[in-house]
Each structure stands twice: as structure tokens, then as C-alpha cells.
Amino acid sequence: MALDDPSTLVSTEWLAAHMRDPDLRIIDASWYMPAENRDPKAEYDKAHIPGARFFDIDEISDARSALPHMAPSAEKFMSRMRAMGVGDGHQVVVYDAEGVFSAPRVWWLFRLMGQGSVAVLDGGMKKWIAEGRAIEDLPPVIRDRHMMVRFQNQMVKDATQVAAAAKLGTPQIVDARSPARFAGSEPEPREGLRAGRIPGSRNVFFKNLLNDDGTMKEPAALKAAFETAGVDLDKPVITSCGSGITACILSLALERIGKSDHAVYDGSWTEWGSVSSMPIETGDV
Structure with missing residues (x-):
């Protein structure tokens, strides 16, 4: 698979070459762990890739759930995207400030809603800035665009x-x-x-899928990371993490190696670890 695939992952070079495409929509999906005390919207307001819209992962979610940033209803997703001027026929490119961290969550949400482009x-905003590419602090010009959602259960x-x-x-x-955290040796x-893990689960630490510069490893290395962890790539996969953010990095990596039968456990450990009746395992595998 070529690096530049508009349905999974594109390079900064690709984005720079397509910046003026009329149907390109760029989304800043930066998000941080609460303990980091960072405000991604404030950082977006100060500097973002030209034309980017901000996607608030915590707000564009299921407000009825006590769990953090659970997937929104199709209706809420459609209304928020329309307000952002993102709709049918658009090629969407999602980035975050860290490299490849929270952007895959929004990539997965679009896929969940039946959007393939x-x-x-x-490498995200970090790589974009390191290469000396343009940034701005201007709000984007929004034009309404309808989006048809086909929820992928x-x-x-x-x-x-x-x-x-x-x-x-x-x-x-x-x-x-x-x-x-997987072994339960860290709070x-x-x-x-x-502390602990879902019984029988495998561990592919999301950072093991990334290069030092925050870019995603080549497909062969991604495949090796899953196989080394004992994952049988001929069988379907459910990805999980702390709260459904980095699980989507695994899902993106699986898609990059041509595997489509994967799903995200949206509640992830925030749900499983809080319910005393759910079984857990600890210790090294």
C-alpha cells in the first residue's frame, strides 16, 4: 500500500499539494488527557493548518453517557458536520498536534458514519510545522454542506x-x-x-506503531507488531484502550495492512475497569 491513501493516511507533502482542492476539508482533532491541562481549542485558535476546522472530541459525543467522548448519534454527527461545512463529496484530512494520537479517533468516527473519503x-501538526509549512490563526470560511450518514454498527x-x-x-x-497498564502494575x-486488562486480550502499545517523529510505521512493520503480540490477523479484532482514543490508532493500523474486520470497544477500560462485576486479569502474559 502506498503511503498516500486518502481513505487512511496521507503525508504532509500530499496535503500541501492538495490544499487548494475545492472539496478538501481539513480538521484539527487535537485532544489531550485531562491531567495535561491543555486546551486544544485555545491552541487551535492561536495556530492551525490553513482552512482547518476544529473538531471537539468531547463535545461531538453522546452527552447521555457518563463515559467520556462516546460516539455521538448519527443525527448529532450530521448536524455538527453541517455546521462545520463538512459533507458529502468532501475529502477530509484529520490531524492532531501530537503526530498520530487523537486524529485516528475522528477518522474512525467518520468511518463509523459511513464516510470513506x-x-x-x-505526523500531524508537529511534522507540518517542523517542515516550515504555513499556519494561520484565522477562522475558516464555512459553507453549509449536507451529509448523508450510514451508521456502521x-x-x-x-x-x-x-x-x-x-x-x-x-x-x-x-x-x-x-x-x-495492561499488566496492572501501573495505576x-x-x-x-x-488496574488490569480484559481477560484473554492482547497488548499492542500504540506507540509501538509509530516512528520517533510521530508518523505511522510502514505496513510491514505494523503487521509485525500485531503478529509479535500474538494477534491472528485472519480473525476479527476488537480494539480497546483507556477511553476509546488510542484504540483508533490500532484500527487505523489494521486498515493500513488491509484488514477491515475490526471494531472499537467504545467504553474501553474506563467502562470495564469501573464495573466491579467485570472480570479482569493482571500480571505479565
Whole structure:
């Protein structure tokens, strides 16, 4: 697979070459862990890639859920995208300030809503700025655009479905958290959560899928990372993490290696670790 694939991942060079395309829409999906005390919207207002719209991951979510940034309803997603001037026929490129961190979450949301022409910017804002490319602080010019949503139920799993998978051993559950959190030897960053993992799950730390400059590794290296972790790529996969953000990095990587039968456990460890009746495992695998 070529690096530049407008349905998964594109380079800064690709974006620079397509900046003036009339149907290109750029989205800043920067997001940080609460403990970092950073305001992604304020940072966007100060500097963003020209023409970029800001996607608030915490706001464009299911407000009825007590869990953080759960996937919004199709109706809410459509209305928010229309307000952002993003709709049918647009090629969307999503980036974040870290490189490849929160942008895959928004890539996955677009895919969940049946939108296929969406890619993550490889290396994100960090690489864009390092290369001396243009940034601005101007708000984008918004023109209404209708979006038709076709919700893809198979791309998202709930706790009941994940519990069944853990019991039956299929689909495979792959956890993007750090090895120490996966083993339960390091406390969770969110208060009130047990330490450990979903029984039978595999661990592919999301950082192992990235290069030092924040770009995503080549497909062969991505494939090797999953196989080394004991993931059978011939079987379907459910990705998980702390709260459904970095699980989407795993989903993007799976898509990059040509695997389409994967879904995200949206509640992830924030849900599983808070429910005392859910079984957990600890210790090294």
C-alpha cells in the first residue's frame, strides 16, 4: 500500500499539494488527557493548518453517557458536520498536534458514519510545522454542506459484546495501552478504575506503531507488531484502550495492512475497569 491513501493516511507533502482542492476539508482533532491541562481549542485558535476546522472530541459525543467522548448519534454527527461545512463529496484530512494520537479517533468516527473519503495526516501538526509549512490563526470560511450518514454498527462494540468475545476467544481483543497498564502494575490515570486488562486480550502499545517523529510505521512493520503480540490477523479484532482514543490508532493500523474486520470497544477500560462485576486479569502474559 502506498503511503498516500486518502481513505487512511496521507503525508504532509500530499496535503500541501492538495490544499487548494475545492472539496478538501481539513480538521484539527487535537485532544489531550485531562491531567495535561491543555486546551486544544485555545491552541487551535492561536495556530492551525490553513482552512482547518476544529473538531471537539468531547463535545461531538453522546452527552447521555457518563463515559467520556462516546460516539455521538448519527443525527448529532450530521448536524455538527453541517455546521462545520463538512459533507458529502468532501475529502477530509484529520490531524492532531501530537503526530498520530487523537486524529485516528475522528477518522474512525467518520468511518463509523459511513464516510470513506477521510485520512489522517501522517505526523500531524508537529511534522507540518517542523517542515516550515504555513499556519494561520484565522477562522475558516464555512459553507453549509449536507451529509448523508450510514451508521456502521459492526464498527463499534459495547461491554456485553466484549464480554462475550473475552469468554469465547473471538473476536480477539487488542489493547492499545502501555504494557504496565495492561499488566496492572501501573495505576490508571483516571480515578476509580481497577488496574488490569480484559481477560484473554492482547497488548499492542500504540506507540509501538509509530516512528520517533510521530508518523505511522510502514505496513510491514505494523503487521509485525500485531503478529509479535500474538494477534491472528485472519480473525476479527476488537480494539480497546483507556477511553476509546488510542484504540483508533490500532484500527487505523489494521486498515493500513488491509484488514477491515475490526471494531472499537467504545467504553474501553474506563467502562470495564469501573464495573466491579467485570472480570479482569493482571500480571505479565
